[in-house]
Structures are given as C-alpha cells and as structure tokens.
Amino acid sequence: MNCPYCSSPDSRVINSRPSDEGASIRRRRECQNCGRRFTTYERAQLEPLMVAKRGGGRQAFNPDKLLRGLLLAAEKRPVDEAALRAFAYSFEDEVGRPEITSEDIGRRAMAFLRPLDDVAYIRFASVYRDFDSVERFLEEIQGLRESSAGPESEREKPVE
Ligand SMILES: [Zn+2]
Structure with missing residues (x-):
C-alpha cells in the first residue's frame, strides 16, 4: 500500500x-x-462465480440471466416469481465454489423447477439441456410421467 x-x-x-x-x-x-x-x-471480498462455457471460455455468473431463463420457462404457469428470484439471487452463495459449468447451472435449475411445475421444468430443460434428439426429449417427458405417477417422485425431490 x-x-x-x-x-x-x-x-x-x-x-x-x-x-x-x-x-x-x-x-x-x-x-x-x-x-x-x-x-x-x-x-473480505467474495470472488465472482465464474461460469465455464460449453464451447470454452469463462465469464462471470449473471443472476439476471438465470432469472430471465426461469421466468421464461415459468411464463403463465402457477409458479411464484419470488421463489425464482430467490433461487437466482442466492445461487452464487449456494454454489459455494469459484467455478461452475453452464451445464451444472442448468442441472441445478432443473432440479429446482421440477418439484414446482412440470411444464416450466420441461421448457427449461429443453433449452438448457439442448436435446440432441427427439428421442431424448420424449424420454425426459416419459421420465416425468413415471416419477409423478409412482412413489419415486418422493425420492426424486431435492431435500429442502
Ligand atoms: Zn509518505
């Protein structure tokens, strides 16, 4: 100094x-x-969470971008906007490490949306998971139906 x-x-x-x-x-x-x-x-200053992009390169995590994705997925669905907002803005603290992949962000957001609303979940998943085939997409929907019909759905819900 x-x-x-x-x-x-x-x-x-x-x-x-x-x-x-x-x-x-x-x-x-x-x-x-x-x-x-x-x-x-x-x-003490927290370092910004860095996102490793799929195609290479890193950029600082942007909670607004995550929130936009969530709001878009939940459009006209009975999902509490405050819950989406809270998830996006506490995300960085929840992760608790300096770097994350964009895929991991997608996975965590999907795990969060899934118990809230099936439609919002599927919409989000279809964008973030970048389904490589119609079959994969159908498998995902099939998986949803099975888990919401059987006792498995209880196990699949993340612990809150
Ligand atoms: Zn001096």
Missing part, C-alpha cells in the same frame, strides 16, 4: 483493530519515508 502523501511503498503498521463489527480490519500505518500516518481498511 503506497503512502497517500509521498507514494512510498514502505509503511509500518502501528495499530490494527477490527471495525464494522468484525467485517473489516482497520490498520493505522506510518510511512517510513515521510513519517506521516494514514489508515487502511481490509475487507
């Missing part, structure tokens, strides 16, 4: 204490060059 008065990089910490109830550390420093004192604050 350069001295704000003379730009010298040499400073000595003379006092250090937590502030903002522990959210940051306040350090009192003394410049070794000009002798003046200044204060720095150290604060």
